[in-house]
Amino acid sequence: MLIAHTIDDLRQALAPYRRPAFVPTMGNLHDGHIALVEQALPLGDVTVASIFVNRLQFLPHEDFDSYPRTWEADCARLQAAGCNLLFAPREGDLYPQAQTFKVHPDAALADMLEGHFRPGFFTGVATVVMKLFACVLGQSGGTAVFGKKDYQQLMVIRQMVRQFALPITVVAGETRRAPDGLALSSRNGYLSLQERQEAVALSQALRQLAQRWGQHAGAGVELEQQAMDGLRARGWQPDYLTVRRRVDLGVASAADGVGELVVLGAARLGGTRLIDNWEF
DSSP states (O other): OEEEOSHHHHHHHHTTOSOEEEEEEOSSOOHHHHHHHHHHGGGSSEEEEEEOOOGGGSOTTSSTTTSOOOHHHHHHHHHHHTOOEEEOOOHHHHOSSOOOSOOOOOHHHHSSTHHHHSTTHHHHHHHHHHHHHHHHTTTTOEEEEEETTSHHHHHHHHHHHHHTTOSEEEEEEOOOBOTTSOBOOGGGGGSOHHHHHHHTHHHHHHHHHHHHHHHOGGGHHHHHHHHHHHHHHTTOEEEEEEEEETTTOOBOOTTSOTTSEEEEEEEEETTEEEEEEEEO
């Protein structure tokens, strides 16, 4: 596996290829990331991953400085998975100047849910992804693989690609879960042993909400409130548990049928904020 730290070195390494398949990450890789890399392998003539902890998507009080960085283990896992090229820019390589030009996603999609509780988050995401696309896929286009666990992020990226007419195919990877159902996340490492045992309650609450919605769709707001109250009673601090339309994340109604919906949740357990979703 080749490793490029600068954009020039990356482009030189990519010069022989025409259709890269790209998996952007912030490192601290788990089985979910590796599944995305494996999914990307047959989708291009070279498989590229990136590791970059993007300051632009962290709020001032969030965990940019303490975000886990596991370089050697990440490299070993990517190489074992068959990744051909790792782009690992330093902050000064990707942002040699202050990034004053930014991509501001449509507020109708980006200012709800995660964007409401983390203002500016999706501007930071869209800006770095656009820049990574320019570095990795800008010469010839290609494929980019993103996980469904970050459901709203996936929708923002897809909309950005469509509106800018980028020659990029965005492919979604299914959420990988631990045997008990907890969605794999780099932030799971923040959980204590007791918190880890409790953490599965979020995915359970989402599935229960989806099941109850199928039975009582007209009582949507009440069902969502009951789901959040149930987590609060267990010591969580939920931001939202909500049923939305898959097509646009608009608020679901009784007219929306099963097969068109997704339930999304975000909640803090101790000092760790977890997100998850479940299509139904």
